[in-house]
Amino acid sequence: MDDIAITFNFVSKKYGLKRGWSFANIGNEIRRLGQQLVLRDTAPREYFWALKDVSFEIRRGETVGLIGANGAGKSTLLKILSRITSPSSGRFEVKGRLGALIEVGAGFHPELTGRENVYLNGAIMGMRKDEIDSKFNRIIDFSEIGQFLDTPTKHYSSGMEVRLGFAVAAHVDPDVLLVDEVLAVGDAAFQAKCLNKLAELKSQDRTIVLVSHNLANIVQHCDRVLWIDHGTLRASGDPDDVVEEYLRTVSTLPMAIHKGKSALNGGKKESSRIISVCIKNARGETTDLVEYGAETTIEIEYCSDDSELDPVVCVTFQDVQGYNLGGLTSRFGGLKLEARGTSGTARLILSPVLFTRGVYSVSVSLLDSQLQKFLDVFPAACYLVVEGPSAATGQISGHVIFPHRWEIVDGCSLSSAHTCNRVLIETM
Amino acid sequence: MNYLRELREYSHLIVSFARRDIRARYKQTALGIAWAILQPFSLMVVFTLVFSRLAQIPSDGVPYPIFVYSSLIFWTYFATSVSQGTVAMTANATLVRKIYFPRETLLVAVFLAAGLDLLIAFSILLLLFIYFQYALTWTVLWVLPLLLTQLLFTSAVICLTSAIHVYFRDIGHALQLGLQLWFYATPVAYPVSVVSQKLKPLYFLNPMASIIDGYRRSLLHGDVPDFEVVGAWLLIAFILAGVAYIVFKKAEATFADVI
Numbered sequence: 001m002d003d004i005a006i007t008f009n010f011v012s013k014k015y016g017l018k019r020g021w022s023f024a025n026i027g028n029e030i031r032r033l034g035q036q037l038v039l040r041d042t043a044p045r046e047y048f049w050a051l052k053d054v055s056f057e058i059r060r061g062e063t064v065g066l067i068g069a070n071g072a073g074k075s076t077l078l079k080i081l082s083r084i085t086s087p088s089s090g091r092f093e094v095k096g097r098l099g100a101l102i103e104v105g106a107g108f109h110p111e112l113t114g115r116e117n118v119y120l121n122g123a124i125m126g127m128r129k130d131e132i133d134s135k136f137n138r139i140i141d142f143s144e145i146g147q148f149l150d151t152p153t154k155h156y157s158s159g160m161e162v163r164l165g166f167a168v169a170a171h172v173d174p175d176v177l178l179v180d181e182v183l184a185v186g187d188a189a190f191q192a193k194c195l196n197k198l199a200e201l202k203s204q205d206r207t208i209v210l211v212s213h214n215l216a217n218i219v220q221h222c223d224r225v226l227w228i229d230h231g232t233l234r235a236s237g238d239p240d241d242v243v244e245e246y247l248r249t250v251s252t253l254p255m256a257i258h259k260g261k262s263a264l265n266g267g268k269k270e271s272s273r274i275i276s277v278c279i280k281n282a283r284g285e286t287t288d289l290v291e292y293g294a295e296t297t298i299e300i301e302y303c304s305d306d307s308e309l310d311p312v313v314c315v316t317f318q319d320v321q322g323y324n325l326g327g328l329t330s331r332f333g334g335l336k337l338e339a340r341g342t343s344g345t346a347r348l349i350l351s352p353v354l355f356t357r358g359v360y361s362v363s364v365s366l367l368d369s370q371l372q373k374f375l376d377v378f379p380a381a382c383y384l385v386v387e388g389p390s391a392a393t394g395q396i397s398g399h400v401i402f403p404h405r406w407e408i409v410d411g412c413s414l415s416s417a418h419t420c421n422r423v424l425i426e427t428m
Numbered sequence: 429m430n431y432l433r434e435l436r437e438y439s440h441l442i443v444s445f446a447r448r449d450i451r452a453r454y455k456q457t458a459l460g461i462a463w464a465i466l467q468p469f470s471l472m473v474v475f476t477l478v479f480s481r482l483a484q485i486p487s488d489g490v491p492y493p494i495f496v497y498s499s500l501i502f503w504t505y506f507a508t509s510v511s512q513g514t515v516a517m518t519a520n521a522t523l524v525r526k527i528y529f530p531r532e533t534l535l536v537a538v539f540l541a542a543g544l545d546l547l548i549a550f551s552i553l554l555l556l557f558i559y560f561q562y563a564l565t566w567t568v569l570w571v572l573p574l575l576l577t578q579l580l581f582t583s584a585v586i587c588l589t590s591a592i593h594v595y596f597r598d599i600g601h602a603l604q605l606g607l608q609l610w611f612y613a614t615p616v617a618y619p620v621s622v623v624s625q626k627l628k629p630l631y632f633l634n635p636m637a638s639i640i641d642g643y644r645r646s647l648l649h650g651d652v653p654d655f656e657v658v659g660a661w662l663l664i665a666f667i668l669a670g671v672a673y674i675v676f677k678k679a680e681a682t683f684a685d686v687i
Contacts, residue, residue: 015685079684083528086681098528106526109448111455116448123444124527152455 004095005176005207006058006081011090013076014047050076052231053090058224060095060175061205065222065239067215067246073231074211078178081209096175096207099125101166110154114145114164117153121168135171142193143167163190170197176207195221213320215243215358219392240392247359247385272311275301275343277364277381292388292401295351300364302376303343310369311337313346317384318361325360325399331371354400357390359383431530431677438533445537450544464548468504472497479617488619490648491560494553498647499616499640501549502575506582506636507607508542513586514603517594521687531680532673535586539579553647562648570646570653573662578639580665587672591679594687614640635661 051073058064068074079085080092082100107124108117118139122132132139140149143164145156153161179198198221202208212218218225218239225242227235229249235242281287282295290296304311313335316327330337330346337346361380368375391397435442454460472493479485480492487495516534517524524531557564592599614636615623623631632638638661642653 084524084526085684100527106522109452111452112448116451120444120448123441124523124529126438126441126529129440 003060004057005060005062006056006095006209007091007093008054008056009091010053010055011051011077011080011087011092012049012053013051013073013080013085014049014088016047049231051080051087051228054228054231054233055090056226056233056236058207058209060207062224063202063208063210063222065218065225066209066211066228067218067225067243068228068234072228074228075180076231077228078180078209078211082178094176097126097172098176098178099169099172099174100178101169101180106165108153108161108165111152113152114149114156117164118168121165122172125169125172127172139167139171142170142197144190166190166194170194174206176209177201178209178211180211215247215320216356216391216397219243219390220394243392272304272366272375273302274364274366274376274378274381275303277301277362277378279362279382279384288383289385289387290353292355292357292386293352295349296353296384298348298350298362298364298382300346300348301344302337302346302366304337304366304375305342311375312367312369312371313337313348314365314367315348316363316365317355318363318380319399320359320361322361325355329367329371353384353386354402355384355386355388356396356399356401357386357388357392358399359385360399431532431673435530435532435536438530441529442533442536442540445533446540446544449537449541453541461548464545465552467545468497468501468549469552471500471504475500475617485618486622488621488649491562494556494560494562494648495619495644496617497556498553499644501546501553502578502640502643503611503614503616503636504549505542505546506578507611508545509538509582510585510589510607511603512542513538513582514589514593515600516586517590517683518597518600518687524687525684531683532587532676535583535590538586539582563650564647565650567646567650567652570658571643573658574639574642574646574653577635577658577662577665580662580669581635581639584665584668584672587669587676591676591683594679594683610634610636613637615644616640619644632657635665 054073054077066074066077076085078100080087081094082098107121109120112120118136119129119132122135122139123129127135140146143160143166145160145164148156148160153164156164198208198210202221208221210218210222222239224237225235225239226233227242227246235245276299278286278299279288279290280297280299281290284297298315300313300315302311302313313330314327315329317325319325328348330348333348335346337344360383362382362384363377363379364381365377366375367373389396389401391399454463457463459466475496476492479496480487485492513535516538517531520534523529556562589599589603613631613634620631620637620641638653638657642658645651645653
């Protein structure tokens with residue numbers, strides 16, 4: 001068919017786990033080579049299959065999201081797609097010019113000025129000189145680096161460098177665009193610009209492959225989602241369905257009740273540690289599925305060393321990327337643990353849960369009374385799978401819905417709103 | 429052939445890389461591009477003092493400064509291209525790891541960047557000719573096929589060494605040593621006439637020996653190099669470069685995994 005932009009046909013990629021020839025194990029290697037020559041059939045070196053028999057097609061003009069846990073093979077797939085590395089077996093085809101928003105600014109030379117680097121980076125991404133000439137002003141406007149155009153990039157802030165890199169990459173005008181996590185760069189205003197650029201490319205019927213840990217972004221922008229799991233294509237289809245399935249798998253991986261494997265003390269009995277963590281819904285049932293707006297309890301069973309006076313339990317919530325969304329301690333809640341003796345169960349009651357739809361990991365730690373020393377940590381002790389309003393609708397964003405209401409006040413013009421603002425700043 | 433077609437599409441990138449290399453080399457230096465003159469010139473002075481005055485090396489009746497300078501600049505072009513070309517992949521590791529482009533563009537850029545130095549140094553040679561009141565003859569045109577042979581031969585070397593350097597950094601160390609030995613096995617600081625007749629067949633197995641001797645004959649002696657010898661080396665260099673290029677392109681596919 002003519003309108004297929006990307007074809008993957010049983011593509012596999014393996015990596016050798018051990019470095020082969022070196023002075024230290026040259027003997028082993030020679031023996032292995034000898035065996036191979038004589039026997040023709042020996043145990044091969046240990047391999048890791050980053051991708052195994054992955055096949056799919058992407059139509060022209062489609063925006064496809066790529067999801068999967070860290071190390072599932074997303075990056076390897078992108079590397080093969082962008083021809084940085086070649087597959088160990090299988091065939092793939094990309095029609096048209098390919099552009100990649102992976103690692104923007106990788107081609108910058110610190111001694112060269114911003115202007116020189118625009119030309120260099122443009123050339124690395126496959127643009128001709130006249131093409132860069134004609135787009136130069138737009139690139140500079142987009143990057144917002146303004147007066148620093150003729151300053152060597154070694155003096156740039158990292159934000160400026162990323163912006164300039166993205167600006168060049170965004171103007172390559174490829175037929176197929178690969179986007180890897182770059183929507184996470186820059187401030188809010190720049191991110192908005194990037195999303196607009198993406199929407200613009202989408203409207204021009206470009207094929208876009210988007211990799212992001214931000215599932216809301218994926219659902220919002222993609223026509224289809226591919227789910228890569230342990231190097232294979234686990235699912236492909238409607239973004240809502242695939243993301244839903246993905247979230248369920250992620251959340252059912254660990255059990256609902258989690259026995260503590262102390263990360264600090266190696267599970268020594270006598271030390272202070274977290275024994276188990278579990279989530280209970282309003283009816284007191286152990287679960288990890290909770291509803292937005294419902295009451296939810298996190299139960300932490302712990303024991304503490306006699307010598308440890310007044311330990312503190314700390315619970316933090318992270319999104320799938322591992323960003324901290326907020327943490328609470330028993331100290332802040334005014335709870336004293338020492339009164340209960342050396343062991344007990346602390347309960348953190350969220351009333352209600354304010355997270356948007358998605359999966360959040362709950363990390364628990366035990367600190368000394370000074371909040372200085374970790375007595376035990378239990379990263380990603382369990383997962384909170386929240387049902388409710390989704391950021392993918394675009395009506396809300398981020399991970400938290402604040403308790404709020406909207407109002408319209410008559411007779412408040414824009415100019416008076418301005419003065420309100422200014423008064424507020426002055427009083428601060 | 430597909431390789432070459434793609435390489436041509438990226439010709440703008442080659443120029444950009446070369447410009448980057450040249451700019452970066454002379455950025456934040458007070459003398460800037462003058463170093464391109466200063467370096468071979470001061471080497472010439474040192475060589476004249478050591479080899480001509482102290483060691484009394486003959487120079488076939490040519491003033492020793494021109495004698496050594498005329499071959500030194502071409503040798504420097506070879507040595508610089510080889511040592512910079514070998515590390516071209518690893519020096520640009522972040523690029524190789526992140527972005528696709530034909531990797532040999534980095535090698536061609538090395539030739540261009542070092543070529544600028546050669547051009548500047550060559551113009552100084554012309555000034556030396558005037559100073560020593562030495563006449564050029566039409567045989568100077570022989571420099572072109574010789575330079576082509578040298579380029580092809582250097583390409584063959586760096587296609588292999590740069591690919592090997594991705595896997596084994598050993599070659600970087602070995603090469604510095606190798607280039608020094610190679611320098612003494614090549615008639616840069618001394619004339620071919622001091623090499624004993626018995627050794628000569630072995631001596632001229634070194635392609636750089638024939639090439640450097642050829643430059644000297646055509647530039648200084650108004651002599652025509654052996655047509656058969658130059659032709660044979662040109663053919664051999666062409667084949668070697670072709671084979672090395674194919675090997676390089678095969679290895680290129682996994683550079684990003686190893687580098």
